[in-house]
Amino acid sequence: MMDIVKNKTETSNSVWHVEHATLAEWQAVMAWAKDEGWDMGLGDANAFFEVDDQGFFIGYLGKEPVAAMSIVNYSSSFSFLGHYLVSPTYRGQGYGLKLCQSAFAHGGDRCMGLDGMPAQVDNYAKWGFAGGRNNLRMVGQVQQDYHCPDYIELVQAADIDDIVAYDKSCTGIDRSALLKHWFIGETRYGFICRTGQEVTGIVGVRQSQDGYRVGPLFANTPDLVEPLFVAALSAVPQGRQVTLDVPEKADPTLIKLAEKHGFESIFHTLRMYRGEPPKEQEHKVWCIASLELG
Structure with a gap:
């Protein structure tokens, strides 16, 4: 070291x-x-x-x-x-x-x-961070067998370049290094939705310390959120806990959908930036990948 x-x-x-x-x-x-x-x-x-x-x-x-x-x-x-x-x-x-x-x-x-956790917001502000969009930590348990919709496909290695480009269009950040193994690997899955050759939605799900984590979930339109969410749940064994971090925004589609499936919010974090934030297309960002790297 x-x-x-x-x-x-x-x-x-x-x-x-x-x-x-x-x-x-x-x-x-x-x-x-x-x-x-x-x-x-x-x-x-x-x-x-x-x-x-x-x-x-x-x-x-x-x-x-x-x-x-x-x-x-x-x-x-x-x-x-x-x-x-x-x-x-x-x-x-x-x-x-x-x-x-x-x-x-x-x-x-x-x-x-x-x-950041709310208790640390004042400290972050002292360091020059501003903003404060809430991310709700939602937790639930898979109570049934879910089936991936026919038009949602399992991510393959050949899809990664398209996913990286789509992710960048949603977040404003090139996250190729993070995503190259994010959706594929032992107990890691990804699902992709296309219209023709165009990617219109993605979701990742991976095993976690306490169950499974969903994220990111990006979709061009609200009507794609439910099929992508169901696709993610189809990879989780019945009875296991699932966790996701959902931005709180004007369109509550995913929040209401998660609640319908028995999820509840247990705490929230705040997205903050120091400096000029990246140009995120917030309407496409329904669930973030992780609290640790965004």
């Missing part, structure tokens, strides 16, 4: 220092996330590290990890902040702020996005 902080701070117990994390070292952070009920997707960390393997930071007291943060650079103009966690034993002692002071430099002057 490479120590990225030159001036280590002595504490009464040990030395505070911040280091880049490897994928193996990041598993401790994934365990913290599970304890917090974040329900991370299995294999998500592998996909995250494909985007920017230098964007993951852990703050240590001696050899003990006490705080974590990721600032992942998608491009020369955009990055995303996530995984902001402090071990419960060390909360309220300023270690999260110390970590931010070290890690923020990685994003440089890029626009930076995040999906």
Whole structure:
């Protein structure tokens, strides 16, 4: 590991220092996330590290990890902040702020996005973040066998370039590094809808720490949301929990649909940006991929 902080701070117990994390070292952070009920997707960390393997930071007291943060650079103009966690034993002692002071430099002057917990919004505002669209964390249990509609197809490797282009048209960000293995792999599935050769909707579903996660779900029109959602549920065994993060917007199609299928909102986060936000086509974004990388 490479120590990225030159001036280590002595504490009464040990030395505070911040280091880049490897994928193996990041598993401790994934365990913290599970304890917090974040329900991370299995294999998500592998996909995250494909985007920017230098964007993951852990703050240590001696050899003990006490705080974590990721600032992942998608491009020369955009990055995303996530995984902001402090071990419960060390909360309220300023270690999260110390970590931010070290890690923020990685994003440089890029626009930076995040999906933050409400309790941290004031801190984010101090760091220059603004905005505040709600994402509702919705959770439910598959109570029946679902069948994928005939015109919705399982994503194949040959579809990925088209999906990356469609994703960019929806989010305003090139997420090719994140998405190249997002929809295909062990316990990971994707479904795609086309009109002729044109992609008109996509949805991903993958196994998670507590069940399954749905996301992203993008669709050109509201009438495609239900068949894509049903396609995702068709990949989930009956009785398993499903989690999704739904932007709260003027059209509540997915929120109402999820509620109809027995889902309920258990908390919300806020999408915020520092700098000029990417040009998202919000009307096509029905469910985000993850709270950690947008």
